[in-house]
Amino acid sequence: MSETDAPPRVSSKPVDPRLLKYASASRGFFVAIAAIAAAQTAVIVAFAWLLTHAITGAIDGMPRAELAGMLGALAITVALRAVLLWAREAVAARAAARVQGQLRARLVEAIGVLGPEWLGVRNTAALAVTAGRGLEALEAYFGRYLPQLVQTVVATPLIVAVMWWQDWISGLTVLLTLPLIPIFMVLIGLATRSVQHRQWRTLQRLASRFADTVQGLSTLKVFGRQHRAAASIERVTGEYRRETMRVLRVSFLSGFALEFLASIAVAIVAVSIGFRLIDGPLTLAVGLFVLLLAPEAYLPLRQVGVQFHAASEGVAATDDVFDVLDAARAAGDPPAGARAPSAQRPAAPDSLLILDGVRVRRGDRMLPPVDLAAAPGSVTLIEGPSGAGKSSLFAALRGAATFDGDASWGGADLRAFAPSAWLAWAGQRPGLLTGSIADNVTLGDPAPDPATVRRALDLACAGSLDPAEELGVQGAGLSGGQAQRVAVARAFYRHLRGGAPVIALDEPSSALDPETERRLWHGIRRLADEGAAVLLISHRTSARAIADQIVRLESSEVLA
Structure with missing residues (x-):
């Protein structure tokens, strides 16, 4: 079985730990994104609290001056949330560019360590696609998927904790329904990763076939085989188109499934709050505050599932890059007593x-x-x-x-x-x-x-x-x-x-x-x-x- 036809390896980890090992720029990125996520969570809770008190205050006849101050604070939280979103995107874009540069440099160094013998039995066109378009796809991985993943880890527990503090029944409802989204997300993600890997391998095969055809075009022309080569490229292109459409179908299906589950879960919380508002044990302020936070508790998880599809091409490419770096790391560790290759000249020019x-x-x-x-x-x-x-x-x-x-x-x-x-x-x-x-x-x-x-x-x-x-x-x-x-x-x-x-x-x-x-x-x-x-x-x-x-x-x- 050739390298491009190998079965896809499905990773069960949301973030490959080799990313932190091989790209030092990613470490500071996670710290900055976690800080921004914590600030965003605080702004979300503040917005829900201010909006709740503005609505209940307007119903209870709050003075206009006090209501205007409340609305001004709401405007500030909206602006602050927009600034934090911009900061997250800026940090992610800068980190993506730095990580791309680091991984490309490490990839070139790794190929140098592995040497011409290793490279001679590899598909160089596939490596070029990985180092080019593949690592370019890290922009979506760093710009969308990883920030949303960190947002989920930081924001979801905090929002559920605030909901539990205000209304333990709603908090318990969210806590029981929340795992449904990750379960379905994992099941759909496994299928998506498999389909995405097939699409990625098909793209590598297409690049290899095209490079080989262009390189040998004069020979093909002499023997009258250029039309057969063109038909072969067309066939692989058709396979890539079908794999791409399959990825899109799975992406749309998963997006629908996650949105449907989240909507049902929020509806359950809303119905529970509605019944308790009618019966009287729950005040309007608490019920409205919790109801405003409920969608925010599910949103990060839903977005992780959606952004995973946008980042899957970058994930597939980094898997290939990490495999090369792992191989170079193993090859670069000489046995005990052996000397590693040196770049210095071994002897004087007049040696034998x-x-x-x-x-x-x-x-x-x-x-x-x-x-x-x-x-x-x-x-x-x-x-x-x-x-x-x-x-x-x-x-x-x-x-x-x-x-x-x-x-x-x-x-x-x-x-x-x-x-x-x-x-x-x-x-x-x-x-x-x-x-x-x-x-x-x-x-x-x-x-x-x-x-x-x-x-x-x-x-x-x-x-x-x-x-x-x-x-x-x-x-x-x-x-x-x-x-x-x-x-x-x-x-x-x-x-x-x-x-x-x-x-x-x-x-x-x-x-x-x-x-x-x-x-x-x-x-x-x-x-x-x-x-x-x-x-x-x-x-x-x-x-x-x-x-x-x-x-x-x-x-x-x-x-x-």
Whole structure:
């Protein structure tokens, strides 16, 4: 079962405690919202008391001056309630923005901790939807659901207590009927959470399908399969539409059910008060005061059920984010005696890279052992037929695959260091981003150097490209060969800036003509002569001219 098809996990907790752990901004938010909720409750009780005394006073012939003062106080409570509502929304909006930023930052950090190997088996489009639209839905979660939940926890007990103090029969009636709303809310919420999770998974699947189709559109066009891909997207879109309508139906049904229960409960309180007013044991002032408070006792619970639907998409997204953060937390706790990966450079640039019996794991396969020693100033050419494990070896070096055996740089175990601390890499896919060519070459450099950018482009045979040229998605605007050379220039730039003593290039000339390839080999040789340790994968026999040593892998040695 794929990740997007996994059955939804229904949480029984109104608020996931991991929110407080991973987003520190949420802690102050709860304190502020609780204070505002307490103030709102006091205003609600004051409004009911003032309105009751204004009505009974008007009936009893209260002097106009005193009645005007009572109405003025009522106006003040109305204005104060409006100010508190504005303050709650402002606090919620600010907290939502801060929590979104914190969770996005933690998500990026977590993916960095989990590494390329973890990311390589995940649906990146689904992760993008989670980090984008999913976390944007936290605005409804923080702006509506959580404030209403806190309001319920604070206001409902206080209002019931005031009602009990004034009229214990009405208080007991509310206390007995109030649990009906949470019971039905939980039952409906379970169904809503399940439906919402299916809708969320369908949206992730739609995003993945669309991203894959756009990326492979040229191939689909060549083989005449673009219409089938469009039909597939249309089918998933139809599923998403049906899931969305199902969510809306459940939302409207639950809203009706909660409103109906609350109305019946308030009616019971009203009928009880009416009979006792007729019989005489209850005064009009107490009965009216309690009757005004009764709807307010049920309102927070009703609103929690209603706002839960608006926040359910954000809840589903945070579940996915928390799963990633939990996985990173577990992966970031090394066993006793082990060292956590360090971002610092493991050794001096003139150190030796040694692989001794390195066997890469790829799924259920174990590749044959590889032995090599790459010294600064040398070019090590790795040859072999397709499927022999050449790219898998590079994947292990950059942390995208696990391996057995010993791998060291300057005598230090490579597993103890982040690949970015010692390796500059350019793969078969350029991996360019939206932005200028210079931005792509200097990726990760907080203080780019234009002169080094120009030299890296020249060494990669891309000197004719304008570093200021803007590229589209995935490097749109460049040919395949140009994009490949920009990716190679990025690896060169990282080395030239002192960030990586080792350069690993996977088929850097596959899209180049012979003359450009010859110039590229010349640039690689120059970097090696200046002290770089270069690992090169190439099917081109011309690469042998610049190699100091050749390591050959055979596909027949791959073990199942």
